[in-house]
Amino acid sequence: MATVTNWIDVISATEAVGAVYPGAGTMVGNMSHETLLVVIGVVLWIGFHVITSISESEKLSQIARKRAGTNDHKNNITNW
Amino acid sequence: MTDQLTALQSIFSEFYYWVTVVMMFLIHVGFCMYEVGVSRNKHHQATLMKNTMVIPLVTITWFFFGWWIYWAFPTGPGIAASIIPLADGSLNYGLRTDDGLFNANSYLANSPLMGVNLTDHLGGVFWAAFLLFSWTAASIVSGALIERITTFAFLILAVAIGSVFWTIDAAWGWHFDGWMLKVLGYHDAYASGVIHAIAGGFALGVLIVLGPRIGKFSSSGEPRNIGPRNPWLVTVGLFLIYTGFWGFYAACNVPIYNLGPEYGVEGVTFWTATNIYLTPTTLSGITFNFLMSLSGGLLAGYVISKGDPFWTYSLGLAGVICASAGNDLYHPIQAMIVGMIGGVIPYKLHYWVENTFKIDDAVGAVAVHGYGGFIGVVIAGFILNGYPSSGYSVGAMWDTSGTFALINPLGNFLGAIIMFLVLGLIPGYVLAKILNAFGKLRIPREVEIAGLDYQIMEDDKEAEKAFTSTATR
Numbered sequence: 058m059a060t061v062t063n064w065i066d067v068i069s070a071t072e073a074v075g076a077v078y079p080g081a082g083t084m085v086g087n088m089s090h091e092t093l094l095v096v097i098g099v100v101l102w103i104g105f106h107v108i109t110s111i112s113e114s115e116k117l118s119q120i121a122r123k124r125a126g127t128n129d130h131k132n133n134i135t136n137w
Numbered sequence: 138m139t140d141q142l143t144a145l146q147s148i149f150s151e152f153y154y155w156v157t158v159v160m161m162f163l164i165h166v167g168f169c170m171y172e173v174g175v176s177r178n179k180h181h182q183a184t185l186m187k188n189t190m191v192i193p194l195v196t197i198t199w200f201f202f203g204w205w206i207y208w209a210f211p212t213g214p215g216i217a218a219s220i221i222p223l224a225d226g227s228l229n230y231g232l233r234t235d236d237g238l239f240n241a242n243s244y245l246a247n248s249p250l251m252g253v254n255l256t257d258h259l260g261g262v263f264w265a266a267f268l269l270f271s272w273t274a275a276s277i278v279s280g281a282l283i284e285r286i287t288t289f290a291f292l293i294l295a296v297a298i299g300s301v302f303w304t305i306d307a308a309w310g311w312h313f314d315g316w317m318l319k320v321l322g323y324h325d326a327y328a329s330g331v332i333h334a335i336a337g338g339f340a341l342g343v344l345i346v347l348g349p350r351i352g353k354f355s356s357s358g359e360p361r362n363i364g365p366r367n368p369w370l371v372t373v374g375l376f377l378i379y380t381g382f383w384g385f386y387a388a389c390n391v392p393i394y395n396l397g398p399e400y401g402v403e404g405v406t407f408w409t410a411t412n413i414y415l416t417p418t419t420l421s422g423i424t425f426n427f428l429m430s431l432s433g434g435l436l437a438g439y440v441i442s443k444g445d446p447f448w449t450y451s452l453g454l455a456g457v458i459c460a461s462a463g464n465d466l467y468h469p470i471q472a473m474i475v476g477m478i479g480g481v482i483p484y485k486l487h488y489w490v491e492n493t494f495k496i497d498d499a500v501g502a503v504a505v506h507g508y509g510g511f512i513g514v515v516i517a518g519f520i521l522n523g524y525p526s527s528g529y530s531v532g533a534m535w536d537t538s539g540t541f542a543l544i545n546p547l548g549n550f551l552g553a554i555i556m557f558l559v560l561g562l563i564p565g566y567v568l569a570k571i572l573n574a575f576g577k578l579r580i581p582r583e584v585e586i587a588g589l590d591y592q593i594m595e596d597d598k599e600a601e602k603a604f605t606s607t608a609t610r
Contacts (some may be wrong), residue, residue: 076249076252081252118585130588133591133598137604
């Protein structure tokens with residue numbers, strides 16, 4: 058995974074070395090390491106929205122069922 | 138970096154943008170404080186959380202596709218050719234996905250430049266500077282919608298304005314190669330329209346669908362004032378926004394650039410700071426103008442609102458926003474007067490729109506950012522009429538597609554409409570309609586009455602009771 062194993066080689070190379078993050082420029086199957094990371098990132102992003110939508114709906118339904126009045130929250134103001 | 142001067146220029150620019158990014162973080166802190174200060178007690182935590190989640194979501198989508206859009210869309214596509222021709226010398230009217238300088242593919246999320254890359258010292262900090270602009274666009278929308286929008290819907294809208302629509306308008310009207318500069322002579326140096334008008338317009342589009350907070354209007358349609366619950370938070374929040382906005386001004390500049398060779402003028406060396414369009418300005422000059430326009434907005438805001446703290450602070454911000462389009466070139470007194478106009482018209486428009494159309498803009502975001510930004514762009518077209526919108530219009534080495542239009546009133550007026558209406562209000566309205574059709578836009582009526590924080594507060598109270606009962610044994 059290490060892209061660089063010797064910094065001396067990097068700074069003394071005749072052409073400047075570019076990306077040095079782990080896995081830079083390597084292939085994973087048919088796609089580049091970077092593309093695979095982007096795919097994982099996009100899946101996590103969309104997954105967040107799905108989970109948020111479901112959990113928020115449940116939370117809002119729970120509060121709605123209590124049918125609290127406009128000033129009832131004042132009973133829940135803590136003193137500590 | 139092969140020589141000391143190149144190294145100094147590169148590392149200085151890297152550090153310069155890094156500092157501006159940190160300063161601009163205060164804008165978001167300010168927006169969080171400001172919105173919580175305006176919201177009612179029973180909605181505080183939900184309001185804060187909604188705005189906090191702008192940070193991760195706009196950041197990752199800005200990484201995935203927002204930054205790419207900025208570099209891909211300056212031609213429209215199809216409206217005006219890029220000043221950077223294709224490899225075969227022909228004009229490029231399409232997306233900038235060719236292999237030329239500043240091509241969008243270099244900024245795809247899977248590009249080796251989007252990470253630690255020893256050949257590039259600017260990509261990440263420049264990306265971050267624009268990202269902070271994206272957060273701001275989303276945060277502007279956030280405030281207007283408080284206390285009744287679902288977090289899910291807001292976060293979808295935040296990504297839309299923060300990583301898509303404002304990015305398109307930046308490519309069109311802020312990129313040095315943008316078609317609006319060439320065709321319209323559009324000039325908007327510090328984003329009156331590019332960030333503020335579009336975000337205000339987007340917020341208005343959403344508000345039309347979302348509707349007012351319960352109780353905002355009486356049964357006869359008279360608006361009620363739901364004033365800020367914590368004036369101190371509002372004050373500190375807006376002062377932090379001022380501070381971050383100052384950093385934003387610096388972030389919109391290129392700190393050190395040799396324009397002679399850049400414009401293709403042989404034998405000329407001219408080192409200067411430039412604005413976003415790569416035309417000359419100075420940090421010194423924009424400092425005059427930032428503070429004078431802020432002062433103009435505060436003075437006018439104090440008078441027009443009869444010393445109301447909430448509106449005085451907000452209209453100070455509106456003053457800067459209004460003058461921002463031309464603050465790279467204005468005289469400081471001009472900046473102050475434009476700031477005063479920005480302190481008066483948005484205030485009047487806010488109440489006119491509220492009374493006439495029953496729009497509940499909870500924090501005045503549409504007024505301060507939307508109307509203030511729109512007016513600022515229009516005014517800049519008059520005051521700066523005849524200035525070149527770009528240095529590339531005169532014998533530039535890349536200028537293969539004709540010249541850039543001069544700054545003019547009609548061009549900036551049309552530009553303001555594009556920002557506020559075409560890329561702001563209409564997309565906001567359509568997206569809100571879609572979310573509403575799925576029942577995802579607005580929280581249930583019972584929750585709005587009880588308060589979004591009701592459950593958290595009740596849980597806290599139960600915990601307190603449990604503690605009290607054990608502590609007194």
